[in-house]
Amino acid sequence: MRCWSSAASSESVSVGEPVLLIQGLQRRFGTSGPVQVLDDLTLELSAGERVAVMGSSGSGKTTLLHLAAGMDTPDAGEVRVGGHRLSRLAEPERTRFRARYIGLVFQDFNLIDSLTVRENIELPLWLNNRLDQRQRITELAEELGIADLLERLPEKLSGGEKQRVAIARALVHRPALLLADEPTGSLDQTTAEGVLALFDRVTREHGVTLLMVTHNDDAAALCDRVLQLRHGRLSQD
Template structure:
């Protein structure tokens, strides 16, 4: 199976000598849904940011769709990210002054490309938001805002969608709706989703879970259940001395 994302010996250190990533090597296959989990401070968000091209690793290489992202200039990395990577964040990152339709079209505008209203509206229709085009984010529920964020992420037909705690601000029902949606993005649209989460229930929607501890890989779990994930997280917390 082809790889959507590959990380080779990824290191990330900060000025205060903190090592956030310590030689992580991992691959995410096309058309898969992977959750990344670990105790607080394990490096999972840093891993996501480096893999997505939002931050440069101190060492190692990142490949997306066979292109080495870490070998490009910052300008080229930004351009590639806008064209080939989608993002879904905990706080939605929607602009309050823009309508739903305008927020969805924003990646194309930032990339200097013409808006694709037909495709945008088709995606919003599929996500049950076809009647919300002219509404603004403050007129939507949390779950609806996150669906707008997913629609925005899908617009450019990205090679991979990175989701950083996408259900962290949602109630249980809305969280399940968004997780079901992310899973359908993989099953029905053939996209690759890499999701950082602290929630075992959310991780159970993924095909597999990748665990981190102290910036290093600490195992994986295929066909996860919430109970199995919670048990593994508790064990990681015991090993690192950090609550999971």
């Protein structure tokens, strides 16, 4: 069982709890005739579990990941990471918590244009005062085929290269929970297979829990469970 700790007691994570527990989650958008995107959604993931969420465009998959990361606030229900209720953290605490325990892979990459590839990947280590673990940058860069890009700026990268940088940044601090939004969407088949092999390794060797949104059947096949998001709720076919 994972044992996580933090210098701030308000951000510590309970041992023995599900890594991710979502209960009764509801999210609506719009003020005039609001659209119910998520409706009483419930999900539980344990350490090292891999879950894929599939569904049509606009079904709320990205919204679900943002709520799981504490980047958005539900209209009802709750999200707990390692037993910690994210809604009870003030925004600065939630940001620190996310930087320490969660890895995020966004569809639009969210790289910082003024930082080199190396500096973008290094950011979670810097935020967590773990710069002594910089060797992981080289290890991940080699595994993802971007070792020769470390001194470039994001504007000099292709979409697939940016995706691999984002994946390295999400994994460099060995998060407890990896949230990935279409992580192979910008990659050719060979590179996508390498990324999925990396996900398989980190979940098995380091107990990282993976919640992945994908339209890719090969990516879904990596996971222990494949869930469909329809009408705001998850179901297993």
